Amino acid sequence: MSSPTLVRLRSTSFGYADRTVVSGVDLTVRAGEVVALLGPNGSGKSTLVRGILGLSTRQGGDVELFDTPLDEFDQYTRLGYVPQRHSLSASVRATVTEIVEVGRLPHRPWWKPQSRQDHAIVREAIADVGLADRAHEEVAALSGGQQRRVLIARALAGRPDMLVMDEPTAGVDHANQEALALVLHRLADRGTSMLVVTHELEALERVVTRIVCLDAGHIDFDGTPAAYSDHLRRHAVGSDHHHPDDDSPRRGHVIGAAPLDPTPREVTP
Numbered sequence: 001m002s003s004p005t006l007v008r009l010r011s012t013s014f015g016y017a018d019r020t021v022v023s024g025v026d027l028t029v030r031a032g033e034v035v036a037l038l039g040p041n042g043s044g045k046s047t048l049v050r051g052i053l054g055l056s057t058r059q060g061g062d063v064e065l066f067d068t069p070l071d072e073f074d075q076y077t078r079l080g081y082v083p084q085r086h087s088l089s090a091s092v093r094a095t096v097t098e099i100v101e102v103g104r105l106p107h108r109p110w111w112k113p114q115s116r117q118d119h120a121i122v123r124e125a126i127a128d129v130g131l132a133d134r135a136h137e138e139v140a141a142l143s144g145g146q147q148r149r150v151l152i153a154r155a156l157a158g159r160p161d162m163l164v165m166d167e168p169t170a171g172v173d174h175a176n177q178e179a180l181a182l183v184l185h186r187l188a189d190r191g192t193s194m195l196v197v198t199h200e201l202e203a204l205e206r207v208v209t210r211i212v213c214l215d216a217g218h219i220d221f222d223g224t225p226a227a228y229s230d231h232l233r234r235h236a237v238g239s240d241h242h243h244p245d246d247d248s249p250r251r252g253h254v255i256g257a258a259p260l261d262p263t264p265r266e267v268t269p
């Protein structure tokens, strides 16, 4: 029997006001998958994940979460979201534990104090992201990468069935990137399903089970990491039409001469 379906998009379009950014997308994510969503800057990755969460406007097609049409879906505690480029403001006077406790709020009535189980789940989420020794420090004293881990812990404290993360490793130093990759490994080992927008596939390559590439709002690749490497290789060889007047080096030769690096490069304008 196949795993439960967490997300299903059929011919779906998302955008803003009168502008369509992502169009005609078919995508099904099943329990246990760790999906990396790749694509150049502006290709619509954030718009797509925000659309799945109901945060950008659906302009056509269908969205289903946990087999329920998005319009009828109300179990948002089943989804954890770590938004893009989000760290905590220096003016936030709260400890790591206090921030992570916020992740438990949707699970109990506002007037009810935290249970022993709530406390245990919060402690576990903080340990999961490797910050147990900083649990009682103010978040303002942490680095950007550590703050990103606090936000992941907050999402984990909600005990979601699926974690949606928008560039969790962007803009953090190498040591913190490795720490974040370790966190994702630990979650994947435990069977947490994830949809991760990233430009740093290298940092996550051993954790990802599937790669989806977006280009100008369309999916142009969807498959395993191994198939993605083949796709890149074929693409490079396929573009190896060397015109006699063209002095530029041939991509096929470059790829053949060096190990294949599956990390797509950011397009800088």
Ligand SMILES: Nc1ncnc2c1ncn2[C@@H]1O[C@H](COP(=O)(O)OP(=O)(O)OP(=O)(O)O)[C@@H](O)[C@H]1O
Pocket (backbone or CB within 6 Å): 016, 021, 039, 040, 041, 042, 043, 044, 045, 046, 047, 048
């Ligand atoms: N709130 C918004 N209102 C209008 N247009 C938007 C909004 N957010 C994004 N866009 C536009 O949608 C397009 C896709 O943006 P999006 O952030 O989804 O791309 P992305 O692939 O996540 O890019 P990046 O890798 O740079 O984060 C861009 O042209 C952007 O200007």
